[in-house]
Amino acid sequence: MKTKYLHDYHIHTEYSFDCHVSMNSYCKKAVELGLNEICFTDHIDLFYDRKPVGADAEKLVVNESGKMKLTYIDDCRQIINFDFNERQREIGLLMAQYPQLRIVSGVEIGLAPGMDLFFDRYIKDYHFDYILASQHLINGQDPYCGGFFNDRSKDEAYQEYLMEMYANLKKFDDFCCVGHIGYPARFCSEEDSRLHIKNHIDIIDETLKLLIEKGHGIEVNTVGYKNTGDWFPPYSIIQRFYQLTGEVITIGSDCHSLDRLGQYNEVALQMVEAAGFKYLTSFYNKKPQYVKI
């Protein structure tokens, strides 16, 4: 029996390069599932071609009625974009169609060196209620594409990932939560692929304190729960965030298909409560609002 406030704050739609599900189908399913709120977080990953921001980056903006172009350079080097205004218009129509559901316009933006400058120039002026900042690239390499663990130990790999994420977060302010902390573990083939907090405690504490200082938060990403029984970030980091007085927290399925919408949301919510949190966070115009769990 559903008694709690349920949201899904990490949803990919046909506006993402790697998803074909319409926003309307998600809304319909969300109502069936009894979700109170959903947030669309389509991908913006600007530097998959590993070039720093500058003259080359400007060429990526293909402007016909303000539309940016989706460009496949090769499997791992994509410039991913969509027409922000067109998507916003569709969200407006869906809001009218589904008054019982709160629909939030978000994006998942890839953290990378220089993206703060690009964001200021090309993205800042568009309306988003929620910005999820996710570290997909580590030194220009996405673990999703394989090979990331080939030439370093697991702990070296996670340390490198955490250091780069911290450096990028220090320079970028225009976001609400950090996505799926611990992401590379999804692609680690070791028997124990987990990121152990004790092996990286200094950089994890620095990162969590930085988020708290800036008034930002973390998302609990449920994508690995089926296989590992843990979350991104792992429970130990969620607890640590709470101990350090972190308050801003969302739950997201990171779904790219309808069947994953809201999946493990209720169990994640119980875990968040067990970690000590009394509120989940909703966002309006990038400002947090706290909803009692």
Ligand SMILES: [Zn+2]
């Ligand atoms: Zn992501």
Ligand SMILES: [Zn+2]
């Ligand atoms: Zn995602």
